[in-house]
Amino acid sequence: MCVTLASARHLADNDGQMAHAISVTPAGTTQVIGAVRKGLPLGRLTQMAQALSVDRAVLLRILGVSQRTMQRKQVHSDRLSPAASDRLSRIDRIYSLSVAVFGDGEKAAQWLKRPSRALANETPLKLLDTDAGTQRVERELRQIQYGFVY
Numbered sequence: 526m527c528v529t530l531a532s533a534r535h536l537a538d539n540d541g542q543m544a545h546a547i548s549v550t551p552a553g554t555t556q557v558i559g560a561v562r563k564g565l566p567l568g569r570l571t572q573m574a575q576a577l578s579v580d581r582a583v584l585l586r587i588l589g590v591s592q593r594t595m596q597r598k599q600v601h602s603d604r605l606s607p608a609a610s611d612r613l614s615r616i617d618r619i620y621s622l623s624v625a626v627f628g629d630g631e632k633a634a635q636w637l638k639r640p641s642r643a644l645a646n647e648t649p650l651k652l653l654d655t656d657a658g659t660q661r662v663e664r665e666l667r668q669i670q671y672g673f674v675y
Contacts, residue, residue: 561611564604567595569613576620577634577650587654588612616653619662623649626670641665 570588574581585595588609605613623633637650643665644652652658667673 557614561614562607563610564602564607565610565613567599567603567605569617570595570605573613573616573620576630577616577637578631579634579638579650583650584613584616587616587650589654612654615656615659616650619649619653619659619666622663622666626666643668 570581570584574584577584581595582592585592588605589612590605590609604610620633620637623636624630627633627636638648640646640648644661647658649662649665652662
């Protein structure tokens with residue numbers, strides 16, 4: 526199982542509440558759900574931006590959060606909303622899968638930022654703002670991983 530920089534820090538950054546994002550155990554899934562409902566720490570956004578080598582503003586657009594809202598949150602709270610946390614968790618899960626598929630965090634980040642013909646020339650990262658888009662990206666990664674061509 527691949528452990529990314531972002532995933533390895535889940536437990537430390539969320540008071541032990543966040544399990545590895547691609548954990549398939551029921552206990553791990555329950556911990557992820559609880560952490561998302563509580564709201565992930567704001568630092569997770571920065572960590573994910575660093576892992577993907579993108580500006581935080583790119584991730585904020587995917588999360589559906591404005592820069593101004595994030596600035597207010599930094600003053601009044603140290604956590605993302607549950608909705609933004611869910612999207613960030615989704616991004617982390619897909620990033621972890623892409624690292625497993627490509628074997629390297631840098632290659633995975635490059636693939637997520639490059640338009641894909643299989644995804645109607647959309648960048649996979651931009652599709653992660655919706656569940657349907659995330660499913661398309663995950664399906665494409667699984668096809669690459671297992672060598673399927675449809």
